[in-house]
Amino acid sequence: MPQLNGGGGDDLGANDELISFKDEGEQEEKISENVSAERDLADVKSSLVNESENNSSSSDSEQTERRPQPRPDPESYEKHREYFAEALRRQQDGGFFKSPHYPGYPFLMIPDLTSPYLSNGSLSPSTRTYLQMKWPLLDVPGPATLKDSRSPTPGHLHPHHVHPLTPLITYSNEHFSPTTPPPHLSPEILDPKTGIPRTPHPSELSPYYPLSPGAVGQIPHPLGWLVPQQGQPMYSIPAGGFRHPYPALAMNPSMSSLVSSRFSPHMQEPDSESSRHTAHPKSPVALKREEEKKPHIKKPLNAFMLYMKEMRAKVVAECTLKESAAINQILGRKWHSLSREEQAKYYELARKERQLHSQLYPGWSARDNYGKRKKRKRENKQPDFTPEESLMSQSKKLCLPYLPTEKTCDSPASSHGSMLDSPATPSAALASPAAPAPTHSEQAQPLSLTTRPEGRAHPHFPLPSKAAGSASGPTHPSISLHIGSSSSQTTPLLSRPIPFTSLPPSMLSPPPSLHQVALQSRQALLQSQPLSLVTKSAD
């Protein structure tokens, strides 16, 4: 029985270190039991070649004709659910499954059901929370799975659907609808040669994670599945994405001979467009267009972004506000109300995210995305602020977090009371396996100079100077000036030398509810009154 690592997956060794395994030896044993023969792998490779060849010459419509699109199966949604349940059950049994959700990913991570963090469908960033799975074609399911068209095999799953418990990494759910089941849920989408459920052609799927530099558009986020409530694509890809159905294989040296020229993991020009026109010199305009068509590999989400993604729905549900700006203010406050351990989860998650991202896109740099957005107007930010105006501007930002945590929209972490009296979690975070790895940027969890109550600053997490710059940001470049001398202060509310000489009395009065704060935030947004958040009456 071929081991995944041996049967074409030996290149995944590096990745194996990326995410810690649970009972690694046992898992490998299970893998070998679960994986079918190398013959299958060879067949898959063969079909892959055919797919590749076909794709280069045949149109999507031809592919569609060859594989008639099934009618929408009213039961497919239930099949989804059944499959997820099955997948989780297999995991519990130590078995493996595979999913089409992550063809661009050399392995899958599925939540470790044994993790104490796993509850309510939420996933822990704990290093032992994920089970690493080999991904697609190399992870050939057992014959029963392959042949049993009655049950929704992984290859039938829609990449967009995000089940709350799904261990699958999703990239986009924009097209998913329970009432319009994805065509590839049907067993028709089997490799004609192998009978193995194949990863559907891009025409049948929305695009995934394009390891291919030729992919067009945005890339679904590798850990998008960690945000079960919505499953929005972190790296979404517009229509007309990949031309190759197996972009993931670019990550696999064993397969690279088949597709390397097409799917180099490095940011190269896609052949799908460029190579066809190599005979003709490109005009600058054409070059520019192609440049624009290059995949937009988004930055990995940082800890706060991951937190926001997870919590936004809750906050929105608990509040009537819809404006993200206001929601984000709330989320920012809630973020700071989290304990060290809770934040550490997200820092760890973000760290893994970055690792994964760097593995998937070795040549990618955040710089690549510079200029992708239109330049913001902030260039003309407060150039001529008077000191008083500057102070006011700072006050707006600094005041918000000092509003005690609301009751109506509170998070469990902050439900004990206001942020002012929620002490910093003891140094457990440091001992926690989920604590950020001591990379150069993670030696200390960044503290928000603008918002974190002094009492939360952990002595073991010295304030990185970078955090000052980060916290101050371009919009509030002077905030950091008021932070440095605050370390010895202890009183939460007045612990920091916030230059609130003009701080209104309302700041110290009973705080408004979160909803009120949010409403005030909205007012602030609409009226651009720097202090409106704290000066407006709670009523």
Next chain:
DNA sequence: ACACCTTTGAAGTCT
């Protein structure tokens, strides 16, 4: 259609 707003953090550039 698209920039803005707003948050924190990472990573880039600039001085």
Next chain:
DNA sequence: AGACTTCAAAGGTGT
């Protein structure tokens, strides 16, 4: 080295 800038998500709002 430190300051500053950009981008990542989100979606209502404004131009």
